[in-house]
Amino acid sequence: MSYNADDKGYYGEFGGAFIPEMLYPNTEELRRNYIHIMEEPSFKKEFDQLLKDYVGRPTPLYFAERLSNKYNTKIYLKREDLCHTGAHKVNNTIGQILMAKRLGKNRIIAETGAGQHGVATATVCALMGIECIIYMGEIDIDRQAPNVARMKMLGAEVRPALSGSRTLKDATNEAIRDWINNPVDTHYIIGSVVGPHPYPDMVARFQSVISEEIKWQLKEKEGVENPDYVIACVGGGSNAAGAYYHYLDNPDVGIIAVEAAGKGIDSGESAATSALGKVGIIHGSKTLLMQTQDGQITEPYSISAGLDYPGVGPMHAHLFRSGRGEFISITDDDAMKSGLLLSKLEGIIPAIETSHAFAILEIKDFKPNDIVVINLSGRGDKDLDTYIDYFKL
Amino acid sequence: MFCHYRLWGMKKIEYLMNRINKKLQENKKILSIYFTAGYPALNDTVSIIQTLEKSGVDLIEIGLPFSDPLADGPTIQASSTAALQNGMHTELLFEQLKNIRDSVSIPLIIMGYFNPVFQYGVENFCKRCQQIGIDGLILPDLPLDVYKTDYEAIFKKYGLINVFLITPQTSDERIKEIDEASDGFIYMVSSATTTGATEGFGEEQQDYFERIAAFKLKNPQIVGFGINNSETFEQATQFAAGGIIGSAFIKHLTEYGVESIPDFINTIR
Numbered sequence: 001m002s003y004n005a006d007d008k009g010y011y012g013e014f015g016g017a018f019i020p021e022m023l024y025p026n027t028e029e030l031r032r033n034y035i036h037i038m039e040e041p042s043f044k045k046e047f048d049q050l051l052k053d054y055v056g057r058p059t060p061l062y063f064a065e066r067l068s069n070k071y072n073t074k075i076y077l078k079r080e081d082l083c084h085t086g087a088h089k090v091n092n093t094i095g096q097i098l099m100a101k102r103l104g105k106n107r108i109i110a111e112t113g114a115g116q117h118g119v120a121t122a123t124v125c126a127l128m129g130i131e132c133i134i135y136m137g138e139i140d141i142d143r144q145a146p147n148v149a150r151m152k153m154l155g156a157e158v159r160p161a162l163s164g165s166r167t168l169k170d171a172t173n174e175a176i177r178d179w180i181n182n183p184v185d186t187h188y189i190i191g192s193v194v195g196p197h198p199y200p201d202m203v204a205r206f207q208s209v210i211s212e213e214i215k216w217q218l219k220e221k222e223g224v225e226n227p228d229y230v231i232a233c234v235g236g237g238s239n240a241a242g243a244y245y246h247y248l249d250n251p252d253v254g255i256i257a258v259e260a261a262g263k264g265i266d267s268g269e270s271a272a273t274s275a276l277g278k279v280g281i282i283h284g285s286k287t288l289l290m291q292t293q294d295g296q297i298t299e300p301y302s303i304s305a306g307l308d309y310p311g312v313g314p315m316h317a318h319l320f321r322s323g324r325g326e327f328i329s330i331t332d333d334d335a336m337k338s339g340l341l342l343s344k345l346e347g348i349i350p351a352i353e354t355s356h357a358f359a360i361l362e363i364k365d366f367k368p369n370d371i372v373v374i375n376l377s378g379r380g381d382k383d384l385d386t387y388i389d390y391f392k393l
Numbered sequence: 394m395f396c397h398y399r400l401w402g403m404k405k406i407e408y409l410m411n412r413i414n415k416k417l418q419e420n421k422k423i424l425s426i427y428f429t430a431g432y433p434a435l436n437d438t439v440s441i442i443q444t445l446e447k448s449g450v451d452l453i454e455i456g457l458p459f460s461d462p463l464a465d466g467p468t469i470q471a472s473s474t475a476a477l478q479n480g481m482h483t484e485l486l487f488e489q490l491k492n493i494r495d496s497v498s499i500p501l502i503i504m505g506y507f508n509p510v511f512q513y514g515v516e517n518f519c520k521r522c523q524q525i526g527i528d529g530l531i532l533p534d535l536p537l538d539v540y541k542t543d544y545e546a547i548f549k550k551y552g553l554i555n556v557f558l559i560t561p562q563t564s565d566e567r568i569k570e571i572d573e574a575s576d577g578f579i580y581m582v583s584s585a586t587t588t589g590a591t592e593g594f595g596e597e598q599q600d601y602f603e604r605i606a607a608f609k610l611k612n613p614q615i616v617g618f619g620i621n622n623s624e625t626f627e628q629a630t631q632f633a634a635g636g637i638i639g640s641a642f643i644k645h646l647t648e649y650g651v652e653s654i655p656d657f658i659n660t661i662r
């Protein structure tokens with residue numbers, strides 16, 4: 001079985017491009033060109049150079065000794081939190097801004113929830129001197145004031161999404177509507193492995209640098225390329241896709257995907273798509289999504305804005321359905337506790353999205369000789385207010 | 394309604410002719426109206442349809458509201474949100490339309506997004522449509538290739554016409570492909586935009602209308618998006634077989650209510 005996209009963008013039964021005709025020329029232009037452009041030597045060179053000099057790659061693969069002692073297994077942390085702008089998101093935006101330039105686009109749009117992808121997009125637009133418009137739900141604009149300010153400092157225009165529930169899914173709708181209205185000069189930088197083909201595959205390829213590095217780094221440290229497990233949190237699934245990418249076809253490497261259970265799977269306030277979702281269409285992709293019986297998309301909930309998406313990338317829907325990935329969901333409370341624990345044991349304050357991945361250590365037993373890689377997708381600076389409120393710091 | 398009909402210009406076969414095709418053969422400028430089911434009030438659906446027919450409209454698009462209408466501008470978004478809040482859902486719409494053919498003979502099309510149809514089950518959905526007397530579907534986010542491989546046979550089985558969209562950016566090659574796959578009319582989106590976005594048609598649209606007319610496609614074209622008064626309707630139908638009004642109609646409904654539908658239609662032609 002293949003875990004990568006086929007030429008029509010399907011991962012098993014999931015994926016494809018369920019888009020109105022207005023978007024067809026845009027996505028078709030991208031579909032026809034993306035692989036070819038990514039494989040051009042000049043593109044590769046520029047991408048690698050920027051990842052090295054601007055983003056700060058390779059990010060370290062750090063052996064977390066105290067954490068390993070506590071859980072009696074060998075735990076490595078892939079330090080995406082040390083990327084410029086504080087999360088893995090920038091790997092994708094660097095790739096896509098170079099893609100946009102190759103396609104001759106001079107206007108960039110993006111959606112953002114917590115603001116991480118918005119900041120990463122505004123950053124690369126500043127770097128390239130390209131006009132940047134970020135759509136963000138009106139409610140998120142209120143909740144994430146520091147990231148809104150960052151985007152503005154970086155020269156982006158932040159436009160509130162006023163429709164629907166005024167959060168991430170609506171910001172995505174607005175970005176797509178903008179693209180419909182500006183079909184010629186604009187590139188849409190989607191922030192995760194979601195959306196119509198070729199986005200999930202393109203974003204996964206840009207993020208695949210994560211597992212490419214893990215392979216040689218682990219070889220250096222442990223003498224083997226393959227860990228026993230790779231663990232990552234899944235919102236749309238881009239950091240997870242990057243961390244799994246080069247291990248997908250190797251059944252010896254266990255893949256663990258961590259979703260946000262919010263206040264509990266049965267609480268009605270959750271974002272655990274694999275547990276609560278059914279097959280459907282969201283933002284141009286056939287995947288698992290949370291919806292009413294009638295096919296209306298429902299509003300998810302998680303304490304972490306970055307996991308607060310009602311769908312999941314089609315790659316992950318396929319990993320779940322095929323049994324290749326083990327999907328576990330973690331509540332707000334358990335994530336917060338693990339975030340605090342990592343801070344105290346290793347001196348690393350993780351993003352709350354990332355904290356969900358660490359909570360797996362509490363509920364799953366690993367053997368002393370297991371090599372467990374956790375993708376530390378982002379740092380917690382953006383979440384300080386939430387941590388302060390939660391722990392009454 | 395049995396009649397002779399030329400299929401692909403090759404052989405004459407006898408079958409039940411779809412009301413849409415019949416209407417298109419009348420050779421008049423088609424005025425099509427879109428409204429969102431369940432708006433302004435949940436149970437307005439039937440009276441809106443009846444009033445539209447009495448007002449001389451030629452074709453009606455019944456919008457099945459969706460939580461995330463990607464291709465729609467603010468007016469239709471707002472009407473969809475309100476309709477869902479009013480309690481509209483797929484089964485209820487079918488329930489409301491159950492006896493609609495007792496009172497109207499106008500062609501009826503359901504327009505919506507693919508996910509609610511997919512959840513209902515495409516075959517079940519089509520079957521219900523046939524039972525009620527729905528003539529066609531417009532599902533903008535059901536792409537041509539998926540339709541052809543997975544659903545065309547089902548649509549045909551239940552006598553439903555599937556309407557595809559084209560835009561000014563659609564390539565010549567794809568326009569021909571869409572024309573091949575269509576058997577009613579082509580929904581010609583006036584400009585690269587979501588619904589309700591434009592004010593009047595400029596030179597660019599005129600060129601586009603002429604370009605498409607010159608193709609002499611097998612299917613007539615009906616222009617949608619951006620028609621909001623008699624002037625834009627005239628412009629659109631100079632080259633195309635008809636025009637569709639959505640947002641402007643919904644604005645009128647919001648402001649003046651169901652009783653004043655004839656007033657709106659009278660301003661168009």
Ligand SMILES: Cc1ncc(COP(=O)(O)O)c(C=O)c1O
Binds near residue numbers: 237238351377378
């Ligand atoms: C640090 C961090 N991790 C994870 C995510 C979730 O996104 P994805 O699942 O695409 O990696 C986000 C999204 O904002 C994030 O900021």
